[in-house]
Amino acid sequence: MDRGVPAFSFVVVAVLALASSVASVNVTTLAFDEGYVPLFGEGNLVRSAGGRSVSLLLNRFSGSGFISKDMYYHGLFSASIKLPSDYTAGVVVAFYTSNGDVFEKNHDELDFEFLGNIRGKEWRVQTNVYGNGSTCRGREERYYLPFDPTADFHRYSILWTAENIIFYIDDTPIREVRRSDAMGGDYPSKPMSLYATIWDASNWATSGGKYKVNYKFGPFVSSFSDLALLGCRLDPIQQVPTTQNGCAAADAELATTGLHVMTPEKRRAMRAFREQYMSYSVCYDRARYPEPLPECDVLESEGKRFRETGHLKFRRHHRRMPRRGRRAVVADANRQPRM
Numbered sequence: 001m002d003r004g005v006p007a008f009s010f011v012v013v014a015v016l017a018l019a020s021s022v023a024s025v026n027v028t029t030l031a032f033d034e035g036y037v038p039l040f041g042e043g044n045l046v047r048s049a050g051g052r053s054v055s056l057l058l059n060r061f062s063g064s065g066f067i068s069k070d071m072y073y074h075g076l077f078s079a080s081i082k083l084p085s086d087y088t089a090g091v092v093v094a095f096y097t098s099n100g101d102v103f104e105k106n107h108d109e110l111d112f113e114f115l116g117n118i119r120g121k122e123w124r125v126q127t128n129v130y131g132n133g134s135t136c137r138g139r140e141e142r143y144y145l146p147f148d149p150t151a152d153f154h155r156y157s158i159l160w161t162a163e164n165i166i167f168y169i170d171d172t173p174i175r176e177v178r179r180s181d182a183m184g185g186d187y188p189s190k191p192m193s194l195y196a197t198i199w200d201a202s203n204w205a206t207s208g209g210k211y212k213v214n215y216k217f218g219p220f221v222s223s224f225s226d227l228a229l230l231g232c233r234l235d236p237i238q239q240v241p242t243t244q245n246g247c248a249a250a251d252a253e254l255a256t257t258g259l260h261v262m263t264p265e266k267r268r269a270m271r272a273f274r275e276q277y278m279s280y281s282v283c284y285d286r287a288r289y290p291e292p293l294p295e296c297d298v299l300e301s302e303g304k305r306f307r308e309t310g311h312l313k314f315r316r317h318h319r320r321m322p323r324r325g326r327r328a329v330v331a332d333a334n335r336q337p338r339m
Contacts, residue, residue, distance in 0.1 A: 053225035065197030075231020078157035085150035088116030090202035090213035106133035108188035132185035182294030285310025
């Protein structure tokens with residue numbers, strides 16, 4: 001090995017090489033107004049000139065967000081996202097499905113949550129799975145990323161079918177939850193909307209709330225493009241679809257993407273990503289769950305890296321984020337898509 005090249009570079013190359021061997025997330029994208037509407041902080045939601053991308057801003061007055069026009073019973077929810085740079089402690093960007101506005105006491109939810117950090121430290125990504133209001137049985141996992149998510153757009157996708165849930169980053173599956181009888185109602189089962197938000201989570205997001213949002217580094221801007229929604233649109237009151245409402249055709253269209261099939265190549269890519277970048281898994285958190293949750297695939301190669309709390313024993317590879325001044329942050333904000 002060339003001692004002049006960091007070992008971390010070879011880890012990234014290995015993971016990306018495995019990812020290149022799996023099928024890409026290739027679906028038809030939408031203009032913002034075709035599939036989404038503002039959720040809150042509309043003054044902080046900026047559409048691009050062509051309407052095919054949108055930026056969400058967080059400033060000292062408000063965060064912002066958008067929601068899909070329809071609810072979906074199973075589907076693919078996908079977007080390319082670029083995160084805010086520099087000091088982002090306390091900032092959370094979320095890309096998720098939920099029906100909490102309709103089913104307040106027994107909601108379902110599937111999350112990508114991006115957790116900001118202090119200057120020079122990396123963004124972390126968290127995935128969550130909740131079914132039937134099962135927030136007391138959280139199914140969180142956290143990961144570092146093999147790239148700088150503030151330097152360019154990367155695609156994040158949530159696939160939800162009757163049999164499995166798969167989280168993708170670019171073309172790499174990073175987590176699969178397979179439905180089982182033992183999960184019962186903890187598997188999401190009701191129509192959900194797609195949400196994207198940026199907000200102030202100073203009380204918990206960075207080091208348990210130790211580091212707060214510092215608005216002198218604002219506005220914090222997260223941009224979304226390549227927006228995609230694919231699935232069965234369904235009235236939440238109906239809840240259970242029938243063939244008459246067209247879900248059979250929508251499910252068949254979703255199946256043609258092949259994204260629900262975990263081929264051997266995909267499993268190798270997923271395992272490589274998890275072994276290098278997963279920093280917490282509920283499946284190895286014996287403090288919370290002495291017996292692993294029913295959908296957990298407990299692997300010796302993964303498990304030996306974690307403490308009884310489910311957190312890493314040590315971090316083998318650390319990629320420091322570039323230190324950037326306030327002028328660079330303001331310049332980035334000014335380069336966001338214009339009206």
